[in-house]
Amino acid sequence: MRAGRPDPRRARSFKEAQAREGAFAARDRGIQTVSLERIVGSVSRYRDFDARFRLKKNLPRERLQFIRGAMREGRPLPAVELYRIKDEYFVMDGNHRIAAAKELGFRELDARVIEFLPAPDTPENLLYREKRAFQEQTGLAQAIELTEEGQYAVLLDQVRGHQGYLAGEGRAVSLAEAAADWHRTVFGPLTAILEHSDLPRGFPGRTAADLYAYLSVHQWVRGHARRYGSGIDAFLTANMEEFRMKMQSRAERDYPEMLRRFPVFVLINISARQEARILERLFQIEQVREVHSVHGSIDVVLKAVLTRDLLSSDAEVISRFVQEQVRRIPGVLSTQTLIPGLSRVKEDAP
Missing domain, CATH: 3.90.1530.10 (Conserved hypothetical protein from pyrococcus furiosus pfu- 392566-001, ParB domain)
Incomplete structure (x- = not known):
């Protein structure tokens, strides 16, 4: 050994x-x-x-x-x-x-x-000591895992700023009480949204807390106008306390439900010799609701219902669905995607 x-x-x-x-x-x-x-x-x-x-x-x-x-x-x-x-x-x-x-x-x-x-001042130990100092000062039992030095100080500044805001509202609270409220109504909601989005996939090795620190500093401290995906720009506010007011009435179990489902139609050209097999493969895709073989310049019409979160756009979700689910099927030659605008659907006649 x-x-x-x-x-x-x-x-x-x-x-x-x-x-x-x-x-x-x-x-x-x-x-x-x-x-x-x-x-x-x-x-x-x-x-x-x-x-x-x-x-x-x-x-x-x-x-x-x-x-x-x-x-x-x-x-x-x-x-x-x-x-x-x-x-x-x-x-x-x-x-x-x-x-x-x-x-x-x-x-x-x-x-x-x-x-x-x-004791040794390795990057890992310095980061750990920063985490422990943050926990001691705030009294937060919940572990917040960051991967960069100096970011716990950013979070501590937010907690202190929140403590000052509450004092201005006539609520004199301790730093620990302010930290608990900040965690419940600011940090928790935003990290929950991030965890249920596709954003972490683009930053391997980073935690949801890392993304929270980056996003909150650019959004609320530096005031940089950035786009994080369809929906998130309208969802985030100009400052932290406005965001808290939006989120404080929501329960944590509600955050993963901040999703939107939308239909999409995909027009597909396929190899004629493999039509039956391709239709069966398409119908097995979880998001697919209908598959129709048609006559004309298009071989197959597919209807799917996709789901996106606040940090993803319709285009991102559609592109991933088509590229990873549809076009990977052997025999699929080309695709064209249609997104409904205004839709009306009749119920089946009795």
């Missing part, structure tokens, strides 16, 4: 991770709710558990069975103590409790957390 790589047969060693990250400055974070998926190792007993935190078969199991039984019966147990390095946790006290909780399918539990901050 190569040096520096964790042994997949056992839980990871805190001391090895501490030495690798240079993480020696400790901060007591108090009682927190921790996802069990992030508990990857132990301070002193990492040799007793495998990588999935299961007790090795050659070790006594009485204590594990006792704790498992107590958890099943709902008996109170003391909080475990965890050491944190970046986004990974190591058990200082409570190894059997963690093993039992994982075995029983628990997803999270309360723990007293001591965080050890990485």
Whole structure:
């Protein structure tokens, strides 16, 4: 096994991770709710558990069975103590409790957390320290993942600006209260819209929070007029507080529904020898509602119902549908697309 790589047969060693990250400055974070998926190792007993935190078969199991039984019966147990390095946790006290909780399918539990901050000034560590400083100042439990240094300061400026705006409305709130309101009515809505758009596909390696930071700075700080796709330009406002007023009455479950469905007709010329096979392939496409073989200069008329989000235009969605779904079928020679303007449809006669 190569040096520096964790042994997949056992839980990871805190001391090895501490030495690798240079993480020696400790901060007591108090009682927190921790996802069990992030508990990857132990301070002193990492040799007793495998990588999935299961007790090795050659070790006594009485204590594990006792704790498992107590958890099943709902008996109170003391909080475990965890050491944190970046986004990974190591058990200082409570190894059997963690093993039992994982075995029983628990997803999270309360723990007293001591965080050890990485010291070397690598780009990764600098970004992590910025994230942790932002979380400490704002009190936001929700993780905001950015990939560029300096962007957490941009978000903190927005929170402080929002705090000042609320004070001007006669609502004197703490920075943490302002941050919670900003996250609920500004950051959350806009990132939800971005996540359900096609925009992230054009920026591999970037997060929705990265796109939020870029868009919000250009839109609300610099006032640059930019086009983000049909619908988004009208949806965004000139400043952050106007956007908040638009979004504060909406529930998060509504954001993915900010979609528009529209019909489109595609006129297709095909190879005559493959007509039956091509018609069947076209009809199997999810968005297709009707396929008709016709006589004249066009061989096939197809009707589809497409869906676009706020950040995409009709043309973008149609182009992707035609290029990726229709024209890739062997035997399709050419296509022409028609978008209805005003439509009227009769119901079927009884």
